Amino acid sequence: xxxxxxxxxxxxxxxxxxxxxxxxxxxxxxxxxxxxxxxxxxxxxxxxxxxxxxxxxxxxxxxxxxxxxxxxxxxxxxxxxxxxxxxxxxxxxxxxxxxxxxxxxxxxxxxxxxxxxxxxxxxxxxxxxxxxxxxxxxxxxxxxxxxxxxxxxxx
Numbered sequence: 001x002x003x004x005x006x007x008x009x010x011x012x013x014x015x016x017x018x019x020x021x022x023x024x025x026x027x028x029x030x031x032x033x034x035x036x037x038x039x040x041x042x043x044x045x046x047x048x049x050x051x052x053x054x055x056x057x058x059x060x061x062x063x064x065x066x067x068x069x070x071x072x073x074x075x076x077x078x079x080x081x082x083x084x085x086x087x088x089x090x091x092x093x094x095x096x097x098x099x100x101x102x103x104x105x106x107x108x109x110x111x112x113x114x115x116x117x118x119x120x121x122x123x124x125x126x127x128x129x130x131x132x133x134x135x136x137x138x139x140x141x142x143x144x145x146x147x148x149x150x151x152x153x154x155x
Contacts (some may be wrong), residue, residue, distance in 0.1 A: 003015060003018070004018045004023060006023070006024045006025040006027070006030055007034075007035065008024050008025075008027075008030040008033055009025065009027055009029070011025050011027070011031055012025075013025050014026075032145050037055065038053055038055045039054070040052050040053065040054060040055060041053060041055050042076055044118065053091070054088070054091075055091060056087075056088055056090050056093075057090030057091050057092055057093075091141050094140065094141070095137075095138060098134055098138075099134070102130055102131070102134045102150050105130050106127060106130060109123050109126045109127060109130070110123065
C-alpha cells in the first residue's frame with residue numbers, strides 16, 4: 001500500500017482511498033472542491049419510471065455552485081485564455097420564457113383588436129397560430145407536455 005498526501009490540504013490520504021484512485025482526503029473542504037457535480041439526475045415519478053433530466057434543470061444553480069470553491073485553483077484546472085462559461089438554460093426555464101412571450105404577444109393582439117386595428121376573426125387566427133407555435137415548441141423539447149399545453153377555449 002502506497003502513501004499519498006492530499007492534493008488540497010496536504011494530509012496523508014488513507015491507503016484504501018489511494019488504491020481506489022483518489023488523490024484527496026475525506027475532509028469536508030477537500031470533498032467540496034474535488035467531487036464532480038452530477039450532469040444528469042434521476043427524478044422519481046409517482047407510479048411511473050424515473051425520468052432523467054439535466055442537473056441544472058432540477059438543482060438550483062446556487063446549490064451546485066456552492067459545492068465548488070472557485071477562489072482556490074485546482075491542479076490542472078486553469079481557465080486562462082478561454083472565454084467565460086455561459087450558463088445553460090434548462091428546459092423548464094426555456095418553456096417559461098416561451099410562455100411569457102406567448103402571453104405578451106396574445107395581449108398585444110388583443111390590444112390591437114381593442115383599438116379596431118384588426119377584426120375578431122383576425123385576432124382569433126393570430127391567437128390560434130401563436131398557440132400552435134408554442135405547442136410545437138413544447139413538443140420539440142421531447143418531454144411530457146400535455147399538462148403544459150394551452151387549449152383554445154370555446155367562446
